[in-house]
Amino acid sequence: MIPRELKYTKEHEWVKIDGKEAVFGITEHAQSELGDITFVELPSKGSDVKKTDVLGTIESVKAASEIYAPLSGKISEVNELLSDKPETINFSPYADGWICKINTNDESEIETLMDAASYEKYVKE
Amino acid sequence: MTIAKNDLKRTPLYNKHLALGAKMVPFSGWEMPLQYTGIIDEHIHTRTKAGLFDVSHMGEFFLSGSSASSELDKLVTCRVDDMLPGKCRYGFLLNENGGIIDDLIVFKISQKEFKLVVNAGTSEKAKEWILDRVSSKDIFRDESKNIVKLDLQGPLSAKVINELIGTSVTDDLKRYWFKHIDLVGERVLFSRTGYTGELGYELFFPVSAAEKLWDALLSAKEVKPIGLGARDTLRLEMGYALYGSDIDENHTPLESNLNKFVFMEKDFIGKPALLRQKENGLKRILKGFIADGRRSARCGFKVLSPEGERIGEVTSAAFSPCLKKGIGLCYIKKEFAVEGRQIILTDGKTEIKATIESTPFYKQG
Incomplete structure (x- = not known):
């Protein structure tokens, strides 16, 4: 089930855009591939990021993968819940397992994200 | 590969x-x-x-005949001659340098028959090695399939x-x-x-x-x-070594901290090398560590002293579901292999603080 209202990246992240603010996390497909998530290294609040920057790391029992900035801007909020309960991403990748919020500064980048139909196709490839 | x-x-x-x-x-x-x-x-x-x-996927070999016990005793590091039927014992096959070709469990089926349970990844290599050393190929059977x-x-x-x-x-x-x-x-x-x-x-x-x-x-x-x-x-x-990760042909059972599975009061292939190593002293040894937090190191992470000196390498690591911390095994310079000693694990980007600890990490088992 790929939520229709979200945008997606090739790094299997979802992005929800609300005006200037973008919330993002990793997709159901990504959490399922990673398996039990045991640790999330969150980016620091207030830092300026560029699209595709490595913001942190998600570790599962047997693998580690990087978190990439889906858009450029300033990190306005991080999901502190994930420090103690990283497994929230497994249970709720699109809601409680969100990773951080970005105050975006380049609207044109939004065009580069995939819609749900394109992401669905991308996952199948 | x-x-x-x-x-x-x-x-x-x-x-x-x-x-x-x-x-x-x-x-x-x-x-x-x-x-x-x-x-x-x-x-x-x-x-x-x-x-x-x-x-x-693991392999099962059989050695049979009146010479099986004495021949096996020369191939494996554990003692075979005093085993009773129904007994299992853990041991190693070693090369001439004392390096571990495989770890296995010997089962004494009867006075004239033994079973060896070997790793999947090493079974072909172990089989050839054994066949090259037994008195007759007829005493050996591979029943893995x-x-x-x-x-x-x-x-x-x-x-x-x-x-x-x-x-x-x-x-x-x-x-x-x-x-x-x-x-x-x-x-x-x-x-x-x-x-x-x-x-x-x-x-x-x-x-x-x-x-x-x-x-x-x-x-x-x-x-x-x-x-x-x-x-x-x-x-x-439990701190158990995994063949191919923690133990291999480049490490001896002494370096792997598995001396208790080596019976030095008999002759076996690799023993002279172990005696030499004992005399010269060990340079590195396999030890366990527990990370300070949930973050786990990975196989291949370098081990550093708090001063930044490179002192070893991680061979196995994972998140421990029972301890809720990163755990692992590493080869570390002998002088640093002291329980309670602080170490740093790094792949060049991430640094994880950890402490050398005794195994098993999980003690309620």
């Missing part, structure tokens, strides 16, 4: 794993279940109830077996002993051995009984199937 997926071998229970929704992965040339429901869930289930593992191996591990494993049989068969079976039992009409070699640190058993039987026994064991409400992912975290919580 990459192996095309269709070259991978499958155990007789492959279809059972697919039906259970297992995530299948390549392992030592085999397509094996990594997990069914999730590594942590399966890990905790094995520690609290009973887990069933299909480890039919004909034997299924299931491990039933966890505090409720004895209860499960006894209820299936209808009488207690486990009471008189001590750790590292085996016997033959009749389980749902099939003859099973049943040993009290395992790789999890829990009360547990390993079951060996012919391929023809594979699905029947798998289904019978899984029909017990206490039993869940467990994949190789949890098998790895379970063994790592």
Whole structure:
């Protein structure tokens, strides 16, 4: 089930855009591939990021993968819940397992994200 | 090395794993279940109830004849000549330099017959090595293809077996002993051995009984199937070495901290090298560590002293579901291999603080 209202990246992240603010996390497909998530290294609040920057790391029992900035801007909020309960991403990748919020500064980048139909196709490839 | 997926071998229970929704992965040339429901869930289930593992990829060799005992004694590091029928013992095959060719368990079936249970990834190499050294090829048999191996591990494993049989068969079976039992009409070699640190058993039987026994064991409400992912975290919580990661031909059992499985009062291949190493002193040794937090190192991370000196390398590491911290094993310079000593684990980007600790990390098993 790929939520229709979200945008997606090739790094299997979802992005929800609300005006200037973008919330993002990793997709159901990504959490399922990673398996039990045991640790999330969150980016620091207030830092300026560029699209595709490595913001942190998600570790599962047997693998580690990087978190990439889906858009450029300033990190306005991080999901502190994930420090103690990283497994929230497994249970709720699109809601409680969100990773951080970005105050975006380049609207044109939004065009580069995939819609749900394109992401669905991308996952199948 | 990459192996095309269709070259991978499958155990007789492959279809059972697919039906259970297992995530299948390549392992030592085999397509094996990594997990069914999730590594942590399966890990905790094995520690609290009973887990069933299909480890039919492992190899089984037989040595038979009146010379089997004395010939085997020269090949393996554990003592063979005093074993009674029904006894199992863990040991190694070593090369001339004392490096570990394989780790295995010797089963004494009878006065004239022994079984060796070897790793999947090393079985061809171990087989050739043994065949080159026995007095006659006729005393050796490779039965790996004909034997299924299931491990039933966890505090409720004895209860499960006894209820299936209808009488207690486990009471008189001590750790590292085996016997033959009749389980749902099939003859099973049943040993009290395992790789999890829990009360547990390993079951060996012919391929023809594979699905029947798998289904019978899984029909017990206490039993869940467990994949190789949890098998790895379970063994790592006990500090058990994994061949190919923590032990290999470049390390001797002395360096791997496994001296107690080497009987120095007899002759065996590799012994002179071990004696030389003892005399010259060890430079590095395999030790366990616990990370300060949830973050885990990975195989290949460098070990640094707090001052930044490179002192070793991580060979196994994972998140421990019971300790809720990163744990692992590393080869470390002897002078730093002291419990309580602070170390830093790094891949050049990430730095993880950890402490050298004694194993097992999980002490309730």
